Amino acid sequence: MPTFRQRLKPRFAALALIVLGVVAVLLLRLWGMQVLSGHAYATQAENNRIREITLEAVRGRILDRNGVPLVTNRMTMAATVSPTVKDDEEMLARLSNVLGISLSEIKEKVSSTRLEALKPRTVAIDVSMSVVAYLAEHESAFPGVETQQQAVREYPQGSLAAHVLGYTGEISESEFKSRPDLVGYALGDVVGKAGAERQFERVLQGDRGFKRIEVDASGKPKGVIEQGDPIPGRDVVLTIDSKVQKVAEQALKTALEDAHGQKFPKARAGAAVALDVKTGEVLAMASLPTYDPELFIGGISTANWKRLTAKSSEYPLTNRGIMAQYPAASTFKAFTGLAGLTYGVTTPGTTYDCQGRWTAMGDQWPKWCWNHSGHGIETFMDGVRDSCDVVFYNIGYSFYKRDKEELQKFVRRFGFGSLTGIDLPGEADGRVPDAAWKRAFNENYPEYRTWLPGDTVNMAIGQGDLLVTPLQLASAYAGIANGGVVETPHVLKSVLGSDGKVTLVERAKAAFRTKVAKGDLSTMNQALVSVTENGTARGAFAGFGVTVAGKTGSAQVAKKDDYALFVGYAPAENPRYAVAVVIEQGGHGGSVAAPAAREILAALLGQPITHVRATDVSR
Numbered sequence: 001m002p003t004f005r006q007r008l009k010p011r012f013a014a015l016a017l018i019v020l021g022v023v024a025v026l027l028l029r030l031w032g033m034q035v036l037s038g039h040a041y042a043t044q045a046e047n048n049r050i051r052e053i054t055l056e057a058v059r060g061r062i063l064d065r066n067g068v069p070l071v072t073n074r075m076t077m078a079a080t081v082s083p084t085v086k087d088d089e090e091m092l093a094r095l096s097n098v099l100g101i102s103l104s105e106i107k108e109k110v111s112s113t114r115l116e117a118l119k120p121r122t123v124a125i126d127v128s129m130s131v132v133a134y135l136a137e138h139e140s141a142f143p144g145v146e147t148q149q150q151a152v153r154e155y156p157q158g159s160l161a162a163h164v165l166g167y168t169g170e171i172s173e174s175e176f177k178s179r180p181d182l183v184g185y186a187l188g189d190v191v192g193k194a195g196a197e198r199q200f201e202r203v204l205q206g207d208r209g210f211k212r213i214e215v216d217a218s219g220k221p222k223g224v225i226e227q228g229d230p231i232p233g234r235d236v237v238l239t240i241d242s243k244v245q246k247v248a249e250q251a252l253k254t255a256l257e258d259a260h261g262q263k264f265p266k267a268r269a270g271a272a273v274a275l276d277v278k279t280g281e282v283l284a285m286a287s288l289p290t291y292d293p294e295l296f297i298g299g300i301s302t303a304n305w306k307r308l309t310a311k312s313s314e315y316p317l318t319n320r321g322i323m324a325q326y327p328a329a330s331t332f333k334a335f336t337g338l339a340g341l342t343y344g345v346t347t348p349g350t351t352y353d354c355q356g357r358w359t360a361m362g363d364q365w366p367k368w369c370w371n372h373s374g375h376g377i378e379t380f381m382d383g384v385r386d387s388c389d390v391v392f393y394n395i396g397y398s399f400y401k402r403d404k405e406e407l408q409k410f411v412r413r414f415g416f417g418s419l420t421g422i423d424l425p426g427e428a429d430g431r432v433p434d435a436a437w438k439r440a441f442n443e444n445y446p447e448y449r450t451w452l453p454g455d456t457v458n459m460a461i462g463q464g465d466l467l468v469t470p471l472q473l474a475s476a477y478a479g480i481a482n483g484g485v486v487e488t489p490h491v492l493k494s495v496l497g498s499d500g501k502v503t504l505v506e507r508a509k510a511a512f513r514t515k516v517a518k519g520d521l522s523t524m525n526q527a528l529v530s531v532t533e534n535g536t537a538r539g540a541f542a543g544f545g546v547t548v549a550g551k552t553g554s555a556q557v558a559k560k561d562d563y564a565l566f567v568g569y570a571p572a573e574n575p576r577y578a579v580a581v582v583i584e585q586g587g588h589g590g591s592v593a594a595p596a597a598r599e600i601l602a603a604l605l606g607q608p609i610t611h612v613r614a615t616d617v618s619r
Helices: 004-036 038-049 089-099 103-110 129-137 173-178 195-199 201-205 242-261 302-309 329-342 380-386 389-402 406-412 435-441 453-460 470-481 518-533 589-605
Strands: 050-055 069-081 121-124 145-154 168-170 190-192 209-215 221-228 235-238 269-276 282-288 351-354 376-379 485-487 492-496 502-505 510-513 549-555 563-570 577-584
Touching: 050 221, 069 089, 069 103, 069 129, 089 103, 089 121, 089 129, 103 121, 129 145, 190 195, 190 201, 195 201, 242 269, 242 282, 242 577, 242 589, 269 470, 269 589, 329 380, 329 389, 329 406, 329 453, 329 470, 329 518, 329 549, 329 563, 329 589, 351 389, 376 380, 380 389, 380 518, 389 406, 389 453, 406 453, 470 485, 470 518, 470 563, 470 577, 518 549, 549 589, 563 589, 577 589
Parallel strands: none
Antiparallel strands: 050 209, 069 121, 069 145, 168 190, 209 221, 235 492, 269 282, 269 577, 351 376, 485 510, 492 502, 549 563, 563 577
16 A cells, blocks of 8 residues: 555645646746747836937028028927926916916926826026016925926017918827828927928928937936937028008008008908919918017916917908908909900900899889999990999809809919919918809709809809909909919929038919910900909009009908908019908998008009098999
8 A cells, every 4th residue: 555655746746747838938938038938028128218309490580581580489488397296286286376377287397198208397488587586486395397498489479471481389189180291200309280380391390309208116317328419400581571561551451440440440461472473472461450579488378379260250360361361342343344355255355235124134123223323334344444344244144144154263363262372371272163063062952053144254253152362363363364364372492501601492383374366365454454453443543653553352251241352462463463352341442451562562662651541432
């Protein structure tokens, strides 16, 4: 009979085998970690010991066409807080008192997860030297707090050209996901948010540097072990002329005052655009109301953001020159007229009888000329000069009866209903309505789908469902002046290298081309000159000294006062510049918008800049 010890031997043997198996597995695992994956684990350990922080490069400057600085950089003292002390509420409260910033604002910035884990959060800029000295003297009371020099944007010309320049700010979560131009950036990086700052972000940003920091087991910094300095961004030269821009902005302000004096008290906004006819260079682009881009330095406050985006503010962040869409009103008659001449619908000598009330579509659909008393017998040329609606009702009705949508096709060749391709973000494309658009727009309202005679007739005078931007108007008139070629408008003139020399030059390129007979262009040029010499804009351009070709307009907008418009180019005999002005709820184009255009053209042409008070009751 086996003893107890003998009976246990098989069990000990099994246990020994299990132990040997476990040891073998552990040895195999150890061998794998040390031999096969040793390098990878060493790298992970090194990464846990060393953290890398990106260093932002100083952004490039933005200059006007003559080298005048519009956006530069300045060094300021900034207070930063390490995210490792985000839970030290007592210390943050002391810092709040010293900086004069609310505790909630500091906590929000310090707790932000949009930045790298160890990157200090900037909580205040333009910190006074007395505060800097106090924080240095009481360093032990403010662990994790540092004051350091930091480059921020500066605007030597104040808010001049704010909509063209744009502003900067930290990348938001939504931008990080939606903007393809930000590939390679990190959350929290300061980037261009609007205008040229956004459009030329990759040029202005420069190359970021880095700082590698050794940390202890708890993740707290021990010291810098390696650093690569950032490379500053390159300077961008714009086509904007700061002197003309200043005149354009002041002209808009004066136009609003004129509108108020003419009993249009709701006039609070407007836009002006000035172009080089031959190159498409944007020499001025003004929009009112405007804003101060300095509000965005270091992050805009909640209160300021609410103020800038409130409905009562008239949306000052909107660049009305390219984003706002308006009825073209009578400024569109130049293109209706050119289309009529091109397709043989009218001739310079064709006569029309304006009795004030027009009933060619039937007595049940009467339409009125702005002059309810009627202009009498008007030739085509007279109709442009006097802005006679009946002349253009007849031309529009003729196009409708031809049933080929020739008017729409023609005006699209001047860029209406399309993006001009300007190198600024946010451009609207306007609208040229046609039968297909109306069917789609009224998909759920069958009774409104049919394209009617009145649709074409309304479009012929720049009303109805037609929408344009001020930039489109200026570009299209530049196209008339340039023989039917519409150049792509642009604000970039050149890019400078680190040595200040030009490394890139923006060249002119055509955006739209249309074949228009020279004789027809000459006819329209003569008609537009008659507008400023003997027609609805004669008061605005009396004694100007340079021949101007242009057209006034007063757009009817539902439940609002009429919008005042003027578009033109000069010198009419050898065009160089085109200007468009729109004053929302400003009343009449000849008495409000045209005087503003005169001032801008004067600045461009070297004429005396004088403000004239004109009278105009036309549409």
